[in-house]
Structures are given as structure tokens and as C-alpha cells.
Amino acid sequence: MPSWKKYGFTAALFFFFPQAQAAAPDTALAARLAAFDGWVGSRMAMERMPGMTIGFTRGDVEWVKGYGYADLENGVPMTAVSSYRLxxxxxxxxxxxxxxxxxxxxxxxxxxxxxxxxxxxxxxxxxxxxxxxxxxxxxxxxxxxxxxxxxxxxxxxxxxxxxxxxxxxxxxxxxxxxxxxxxxxxxxxxxxxxxxxxxxxxxxxxxxxxxxxxxxxxxxxxxxxAHRVRGxxxxxxxxxxxxxxxxxxxxxxxxxxxxxxxxxxxxxxxxxxxxxxxxxxxxxxxxxxxxxxxxxxxxxxWEVYPTGGRYVMSHSGQQPETATYLFSFPSRQLTIAVASNLERVNTAAFAERLFEVVTGEPWQLKPYIAQANAQPYAQLARVLFEEGRAQLEKTGQPYASEAATQAFEQINRQALKQDDAKAASLFIAAGRHPAGGRVLLTAGSSMAARLRQAGFDLDQYAHGGPLAFVRDYIVLSQAAPAGSMPRFELSFEQAMLKLGASWDRTGAVAWPEQASSVAQLSQQLETAFRGQLAYPDFMTEINELAQASSGRGDSAEALAAGGLAVALYPLSDRAQALHGILLMRAGDSVASMAALRLALARDPQGAASATALNNAAYRLKAGGAVAAGTALLQAAIQLHPRDANLHDTLGSFYVEQRLPAQAVQAYRQALRLDPDYPGADGAREVISRLAETH
CATH class of the missing domain: 3.40.710.10 (DD-peptidase/beta-lactamase superfamily)
Structure with a gap:
């Protein structure tokens, strides 16, 4: 069996088998793909992935590569033609x-x-x-x-x-x-x-x-x-x-x-x-x-949802022995596929990184807005950009262009002149749906069409994102003859110009790949973002840093990563929830509960929702922190006392820890809350079995 040092991909074997009629990547892309190997190795080691195959096809170019092992026990390397459950x-x-x-x-x-x-x-x-x-x-x-x-x-x-x-x-x-x-x-x-x-x-x-x-x-x-992988x-x-x-x-x-x-x-x-x-x-x-x-x-x-202002079709797969993902970008003639022989791994992260390598575009820009009263404006900008640019990429034409003026008027009236931020957010959330008249698609695609007509390259917004997209439209509309272009409400225009200017200063800041510690990261990023209204959201990277630190057993560095998250992104529910989970893992349940309550207040449907905390508890258990996962579930139940599934999960954790009395109590509470919840039959079976054996 391969040693774990070798399995950590310092000496893994890789194979590339292009299909017979496919062309090879050009020299520049081949160099980027070679660098991609290093990222894959690091990520797979962090995730403890045995093996993976990933590839893309764009036009006549096809590239596929296997990483790691198809069979650890026998040291069989993964290849481009390894066979996975789909x-x-x-x-x-x-x-x-x-x-x-x-x-x-x-x-x-x-x-x-x-x-x-x-x-x-x-x-x-x-x-x-x-x-x-x-x-x-x-x-x-x-x-x-x-x-x-x-x-x-x-x-x-x-x-x-x-x-x-x-x-x-x-x-x-x-x-x-x-x-x-x-x-x-x-x-x-x-x-x-x-x-x-x-x-x-x-x-x-x-x-x-x-x-x-x-x-x-x-x-x-x-x-x-042939080439069947072991899961x-x-x-x-x-x-x-x-x-x-x-x-x-x-x-x-x-x-x-x-x-x-x-x-x-x-x-x-x-x-x-x-x-x-x-x-x-x-x-x-x-x-x-x-x-x-x-x-x-x-x-x-197919799942069909605009991402990064692009039109994309995708589908994921999770099953015993496998995790898969398939992405297709019709207007780009680009398809990306990935498969792993490790269950429940996030294969999308590998596909997203390969997309960046192939196209030179970031997968998705995520600006953080440092002022609470400007966040609804940024939310509106994001949906206008996502819906509008994707529509132009999909069809080449705006959606319901004849209704653009009315769409702007409705947005101004119901989203931008609302004193109630919650009501404005609800309108924005509803505005992309047919029941809401698809006003955001109508307005956003009209904006994209106007910018294209004025000579703006819509592809540039892969790097500028929603703040640049909306800012450029506002500048264009302000310079146009009166009445010739729909305009936004003045306060929104002024706010977006400020956010766009701030993003111009910070948007190119990249995650420091070579930082030696969280303290060094903190110094670099807090200096770069100090006093800015908009800057990149690196919560995904911070979360991965915390995960990697926990995996190495460095709980102090993991907790420091949680502290960095709330220092950089105090208004983010994800930052507060991450800090709360890490505090719980460190044994500080009081501080953890305070952070989780703050996360829930930031977004009741976000990172401290019942579902999100339930999933986080499972991740803690999977990482060997069963006690911390149990404590997190207990905290989640305090926040969501009427959620039957949380009690059910708590019961399963108690079963695993051989605490039958506590397990029965948790399962019974789940059934009292909802006798017909999805796991109800299984809960009754466990209660009966535990009663028979004890």
C-alpha cells in the first residue's frame, strides 16, 4: 500500500490520455496546466483524497489527467480512463x-x-x-x-x-x-x-x-x-x-x-x-x-443557474464510492468534468479551479461590502449582473427589451426607495422570478446590451464583476441625453460609484498563497483593505485554511483563522459562524454560542441555519471531533429548538458514542416535534432496538 507521505502527492503518478481526434493544449495553456498539478496535489492532500480524474474539452482541444490512486491497497495509479460510478x-x-x-x-x-x-x-x-x-x-x-x-x-x-x-x-x-x-x-x-x-x-x-x-x-x-476504481x-x-x-x-x-x-x-x-x-x-x-x-x-x-455572469449547465453526483461533477458552458464550447473515488468530497472546487486555468477568468468575484446600509445595493448589483450578462451570453439578446423602462421604474420604486432594508431585499430576491415579472433579468440584460452597444467588452466583467458592471452602466446613462436611457434612483447611483471606486483599488488583491502564518495573512489583508468600502471576500480560502490547520492538529492556528474571518468580514454570517464552530471545537462553548447567535442575526437562512449547523456537526465528526460535533448540535438546538432533524442527528451522535439513554431522549424529542419528519421511521426503529438491548 502506498505510504501516506507518497499518498500526500509529493511523488504521485499522473497520466494523460487524450482522445485520438482531440488536439493538445497550446504551449501557454500547457504551462498553466502544469502549475495546476501542484494546486491539485495540495488540495487532495488537504482533503485526504485517494484519487481523482479531471479534464476539459473546448472546441477541438481536450485534456484529461488522473491524479493519485485508483486502489490504495495495491498502489494502482489513477488514470484518465479510470472508471467511476457516475x-x-x-x-x-x-x-x-x-x-x-x-x-x-x-x-x-x-x-x-x-x-x-x-x-x-x-x-x-x-x-x-x-x-x-x-x-x-x-x-x-x-x-x-x-x-x-x-x-x-x-x-x-x-x-x-x-x-x-x-x-x-x-x-x-x-x-x-x-x-x-x-x-x-x-x-x-x-x-x-x-x-x-x-x-x-x-x-x-x-x-x-x-x-x-x-x-x-x-x-x-x-x-x-476495465479500470474500475475502488471507492x-x-x-x-x-x-x-x-x-x-x-x-x-x-x-x-x-x-x-x-x-x-x-x-x-x-x-x-x-x-x-x-x-x-x-x-x-x-x-x-x-x-x-x-x-x-x-x-x-x-x-x-440539468441545474441551470448563472454563475459569475455566465450561462452554465451543470450536475453533481454523490454516492458510496464516488463524487462527480459535470459543467458545460454552451456559448464557450467548454465542458469540464471531474470524478473522485472519495465520497462527499467537494469536486466542484477542482472544476472551478480548472475553469480559471483554462479561461484565465476568476470563477466568481465575491465583493464584501463593509457598510451595512450599502449591502442591499450590492445585492441588487449582483443579481442584475448575474442575470443580465448571462442572458446576453446565452441568447445574444436582452430579455423583454420593450419593458426595460418599466423594470427600472419598478426597481427604483420597490427596492431603492424603500426605507425598510428587509423589504428591499425581499423584492430583490423575488425580482428574478416570473412571479416578480423577471424585472431584474429585464433590467440587467438591457444594461448589458447597452454597454455592448457602447463598445464595452462584456467579457471584461469576469474580472470587474457586478460593481464594475453597474458602475459603468451608471456612468454611461449619466452621460446620455436625458430620457434616452433608463436611470436608477440617484442615491443608488451615488453609492454604486463609491463602491465601484473602492473596488477598483482592492479588486485585484489576490489571496496570498505564500503567507507563512495567519498572523502574516492578517497583516497583509487588513492593511490592503483598511478604510475600503468594498474588497474581495476570501471566506472560502479562510475556511480552507482553518480546515487544513485543524487537519494538522494545529487548533491555535485554526482558531486564529476564525478570528481573521471576523476581523475582515464582521458583517458576514459565514465569518461569525466559522468562528463559532472553531470556538466550539476549542471547547469555548460560551463564546461559540455568542458568535453563532450573531451569525444567525446576520442571516437566519445562512451559515447558522439549522441545516448549515447540522452539516457542520457532521463535518466535525468526520474530522474526528465527535464531542465538538455533539456540542455544536446542542448549541444548534438552542438556536432552533423546533427543528426535529437536529434532535435526530443528535440521537445518531449519541448512538455512535454509546450513550443509549441520551440517544433515546433525543430521538423521542424529534418525534414529539414532528412525528412525520423524514427520519421518523428510522428513529422509531432505533428507539425500539435500544430498548430491547438495554
Whole structure:
């Protein structure tokens, strides 16, 4: 087995296998990719990742590389053609197959699913194919995770549907977005019953084969599969072999296995129109909308949400043995794919860094606004930029240009002349949705079109971001003849000019890669940002620094990183929550609670929400700090006493620590709060088992 020193990637082996017809990167890009190797090695060591494969295709250029190990026990290196479980990256492939059948007239998007899967029980409301594609059909996700996520036996399609077919709908179809693999299992059954072929056979003949995806197959634990990787998970700080789970129960939602080159071939082939018509591709790319007029940010098989003012389609996958991500940027002819054999790792971070290497653009600029009364202005600027520039990148044209003047008037009236900052924020949050008239998309895309018409290169805003985008529009509109361009309310214009000027001074400040300590970082950054109204938000980097310090056992340096976060970003809920979590890990529960309360006051739905703290407790446990995770859950319950899931998680922590009386008490409290919460059946089972054994 490779030593951990070698496994730390000081001497890892790397392989590059470009596809036969692909061109190699040019010299400049090749040099940047070589530097990328060092970043990957450091990041993988920090995450304790056994192995990973990552690559991109842009136009005719393709690059794929394997890092680390496919099998630690036998020292098998990872390669470009290593075979991973795809997990939910299967879903856009299933969506493509359904849309093929729609094009052939064999499937009606608005027909009830029982038209094609007659054995699926009729529900109180129609469950249609269209709504299944967008996770809007009211189908629930896992209810008993301890059972449903740990099947050991192979399941047929009929058996897979039987797992959830009698679940009640969680909402009337069309009214609520609920991400669920079960809905995509139903779509797999549609494919089989309409085509007369098994799901895998249909996909091979009509999707994978035509796109040249020769390595993509159904996962089969008994089959001999070339280049199959071994999966791993972290137990505390120790890498362990993954639990064996047969994923046939998720067949068309996450039951496949493939390689990064095949993932790239899928992304490129879909956008190239090789298996779908332009009309079907447009359906995949368009966010669905709830009956109440809210975007779900999920189309048909793809997440679709503007990032950094870019139009992007993506899908992630998480499953025993694997973590995957697929990004596609249609207007750039760029697809990025990544797969790891470590469960629950953040593969998106690797894809985002590769995007920066390939394009030379930052993934997303995140200005921190140092004045509380200016934060709603920055929030508005961000959404105008994200929606507006992405619209121009996607279609080349503004959205509803004839309504631009009215959109500006509505923004001025309802967001910028509000004395109530909370009401203004609610309007901004609602303004991107159809129910809000899509006024922010209308105004933002009009701004982008005006800037382009005046000779501004919209690509430059990848480096300037929302503050520069809105500032430049304001300067342009102020210089234009009266009435020729929509204008913002004067106080907003004045504030944005000041924020833009401050950002001009600080926006180019980079995270100091070579700082030797948190104290040195603090000196550099606090000096650079002192007295500024807007400067870069390095919370992600500080969080990673704290994580790395904790991983080395340097709790003092980790706590110092939390102190740096609140010193630089006192108005940030993320900074306060990070500091609170680190204080809890250090054993200072009183100071931790104060920081967490402050984080919750900053943003009730943010980093100190019940869900966020629940996830943070799991991360502490995964890092070996079970007691700190338990204490954090107890603090979270003080902040969110009515949240049943927090009590359920606390019960599971007590079980792991062999504290049965406390576990039973926690589970019973969860059931008192909500007898039907998602883990209720599992909680009753644990209570019964503990009662029998004690």
C-alpha cells in the first residue's frame, strides 16, 4: 500500500490520455496546466483524497489527467480512463433519452406517468413526465435513509419502483421543487416500457453509443470492468474502504459507471446536437417554474443557474464510492468534468479551479461590502449582473427589451426607495422570478446590451464583476441625453460609484498563497483593505485554511483563522459562524454560542441555519471531533429548538458514542416535534432496538 507521505502527492503518478481526434493544449495553456498539478496535489492532500480524474474539452482541444490512486491497497495509479460510478450525473443522460422519445412522438411530456408505467399507483394529482424531469412532480426522496441508501442486493426496475411507489406525494405536482432520484427512476421505467429495451441497452444504442461513450455502462458489482476504481470514505481522519452498496435501485438516476472522457463526450455531444434537436436542447436548458411563478433553477436533467455572469449547465453526483461533477458552458464550447473515488468530497472546487486555468477568468468575484446600509445595493448589483450578462451570453439578446423602462421604474420604486432594508431585499430576491415579472433579468440584460452597444467588452466583467458592471452602466446613462436611457434612483447611483471606486483599488488583491502564518495573512489583508468600502471576500480560502490547520492538529492556528474571518468580514454570517464552530471545537462553548447567535442575526437562512449547523456537526465528526460535533448540535438546538432533524442527528451522535439513554431522549424529542419528519421511521426503529438491548 502506498505510504501516506507518497499518498500526500509529493511523488504521485499522473497520466494523460487524450482522445485520438482531440488536439493538445497550446504551449501557454500547457504551462498553466502544469502549475495546476501542484494546486491539485495540495488540495487532495488537504482533503485526504485517494484519487481523482479531471479534464476539459473546448472546441477541438481536450485534456484529461488522473491524479493519485485508483486502489490504495495495491498502489494502482489513477488514470484518465479510470472508471467511476457516475451517481447523479446519470440524470441528464436519462433526460436526453426521454426527450428523444418525445421527439419520436412516443412520449407526451404532459401525459400522466401511468400512461407509460401502468403499475405505478395513481396519486391524488397527476404526475406528469414533464414535472418528473424537473423534480416538480411531488415525488419524495429517501425516507428511511438507513434502509434505502444501503441496499446490498440487486434490484430490477420493478423492484426499484416498489421501494417508493406507495409514498404519499409531498406536495401537489407543480407546486414544490424536491430533488429526488426516485422521480428519475420512474423516467427510466418510462424509457424501458416505451422502447421495449432495458434502460442500459436503450442508452447504449441511442445516447452513449452515438456520442462515442464506449466506457459508459450500468454499474455491476459482479462484472469485470476495465479500470474500475475502488471507492473510499473518511472515518474521522482515516481513509476507509467504502461500504458496499448495490446501486441498481437507482438505475436511471445514478446506477451507471463511466470515465471522465465519456462525461466530456456527453457534454460536448449534447450541445453539438448529436442526439437531440435544438428544440429539445432548449427545453433542457430552461429552468422550470413552479405554479407560484418561482424558478427552480433546474431544467430537464440539468441545474441551470448563472454563475459569475455566465450561462452554465451543470450536475453533481454523490454516492458510496464516488463524487462527480459535470459543467458545460454552451456559448464557450467548454465542458469540464471531474470524478473522485472519495465520497462527499467537494469536486466542484477542482472544476472551478480548472475553469480559471483554462479561461484565465476568476470563477466568481465575491465583493464584501463593509457598510451595512450599502449591502442591499450590492445585492441588487449582483443579481442584475448575474442575470443580465448571462442572458446576453446565452441568447445574444436582452430579455423583454420593450419593458426595460418599466423594470427600472419598478426597481427604483420597490427596492431603492424603500426605507425598510428587509423589504428591499425581499423584492430583490423575488425580482428574478416570473412571479416578480423577471424585472431584474429585464433590467440587467438591457444594461448589458447597452454597454455592448457602447463598445464595452462584456467579457471584461469576469474580472470587474457586478460593481464594475453597474458602475459603468451608471456612468454611461449619466452621460446620455436625458430620457434616452433608463436611470436608477440617484442615491443608488451615488453609492454604486463609491463602491465601484473602492473596488477598483482592492479588486485585484489576490489571496496570498505564500503567507507563512495567519498572523502574516492578517497583516497583509487588513492593511490592503483598511478604510475600503468594498474588497474581495476570501471566506472560502479562510475556511480552507482553518480546515487544513485543524487537519494538522494545529487548533491555535485554526482558531486564529476564525478570528481573521471576523476581523475582515464582521458583517458576514459565514465569518461569525466559522468562528463559532472553531470556538466550539476549542471547547469555548460560551463564546461559540455568542458568535453563532450573531451569525444567525446576520442571516437566519445562512451559515447558522439549522441545516448549515447540522452539516457542520457532521463535518466535525468526520474530522474526528465527535464531542465538538455533539456540542455544536446542542448549541444548534438552542438556536432552533423546533427543528426535529437536529434532535435526530443528535440521537445518531449519541448512538455512535454509546450513550443509549441520551440517544433515546433525543430521538423521542424529534418525534414529539414532528412525528412525520423524514427520519421518523428510522428513529422509531432505533428507539425500539435500544430498548430491547438495554
Amino acid at each position: 451517481a447523479s450525473v446519470t440524470k441528464p443522460m436519462t433526460a436526453a433519452a426521454i426527450l428523444q422519445l418525445v421527439e419520436q412522438g412516443k412520449v407526451d411530456l404532459d401525459a400522466p406517468v401511468q400512461t407509460y408505467v401502468p403499475y405505478f399507483p395513481v396519486k391524488p394529482f397527476p404526475v406528469t413526465v414533464r414535472l418528473l424531469l424537473g423534480h416538480l412532480a411531488g415525488i419524495d426522496a429517501y425516507r428511511d435513509r438507513k434502509l434505502e441508501q444501503h441496499f446490498k442486493e440487486h434490484k430490477t426496475t420493478r423492484e426499484s419502483i416498489a421501494v417508493f411507489e406507495h409514498f404519499d406525494l409531498i406536495a401537489e405536482p407543480g407546486t414544490r421543487y424536491r430533488y429526488t432520484s426516485y422521480g428519475y427512476n420512474l423516467l427510466g421505467a418510462v424509457i424501458e416500457n416505451v422502447s421495449g429495451e432495458r434502460y442500459g441497452d436503450y442508452m447504449q444504442r441511442h445516447v452513449w453509443g452515438p456520442l462515442g461513450m464506449a466506457a459508459t455502462i450500468m454499474d455491476d458489482p459482479a462484472a469485470v470492468i 473510499y470514505g473518511l472515518v474521522g481522519k482515516e481513509v476507509k474502504n467504502s461500504e458496499f452498496v448495490d446501486v441498481s435501485s437507482r438505475f436511471s438516476a445514478g446506477g451507471t459507471r463511466s470515465t471522465v472522457p465519456d462525461m466530456l463526450a456527453f457534454g460536448k455531444g449534447i450541445l453539438g446536437g448529436k442526439v437531440l434537436s435544438p428544440a429539445s436542447l432548449a427545453l433542457m436548458q430552461e429552468s422550470m417554474v413552479t405554479r407560484a411563478g418561482r424558478l427552480s433553477d433546474y431544467g430537464m436533467g
